[in-house]
Amino acid sequence: MSSTSARRPRTAAVWTGWVVFGGIMMVLLGLFHAVEGLVAVFDAGYYLVDPSGMVVGASYDTWGWLYFGLGVVVVAVGCGVLAGNRVAQIAGAVLAGLSALAHLAFVPAYPVWSLIIIVLDVVVIYALVAHGRETAAAG
Template sequence: MTDTSRGISDSARPAGYAASTRPEVTRWTGWVVFAGIMIILLGAFQAIEGLVAIFDQGYYLVRPEGLVISIDYTAWGWGHLILGLAAVATGFGLLAGNTAARVVGVVVAVISAILNLAFLAAYPVWSTIIITLDVVVIYAIVVHGRELKA
């Protein structure tokens, strides 16, 4: 038999050589690297947003009662900070090709999108940008995440 992808016949292979079972790496690998870098960046943004909510509660446009979920900005800040730190760690795992990081990356991006949807009244433009980037990250991880492992 012939491995048409490499042009090497079975008889020409050294003993014990097996054809690679890795998926073919395509240009979409760049999207997964992009997703890993973006989730690190999004995590940093979430952490900064959390620190601002914790230390400067007058910064946001509405009072906590005007949010979708009426909760103190300090609690929102801790939520954003914890999510941001988890996102940064997940991003590094994605760049390393870790399968568990792919699953956690999708979960973190979904939680980030929902958290920012609930935070929309406080900072509408920023929350919209974060939600959009979360969707792009989810797409890249789900559709092409396996390619980075190779």
């Protein structure tokens, strides 16, 4: 019994690194969203297509403020994940999913960047969903 209990915290501690990685990536992705949003608001000519060529025909001002707001929220939730808050982990997985969907609609404007963000969102979802419970077990 003592060997099983001795192994359990070590295994949990190993997987806790994934959750910390997810939290750090959320803060970084939130900052990326905020910058991307500000670029869309202040320099709409930066993107490859005009708003009529987008999946959702909203103006770049609308996209910009959406991404800026999403970025601020993602940074805050990422800090909550780093603090070990289980609710923040769940919210982080949901926000990463919303971010991936938003970038899926944004692919025509900036394809490579959008695909990179979608992949990082999927990694964050994996880290928070697959290994979130281990954080509670380690703490």
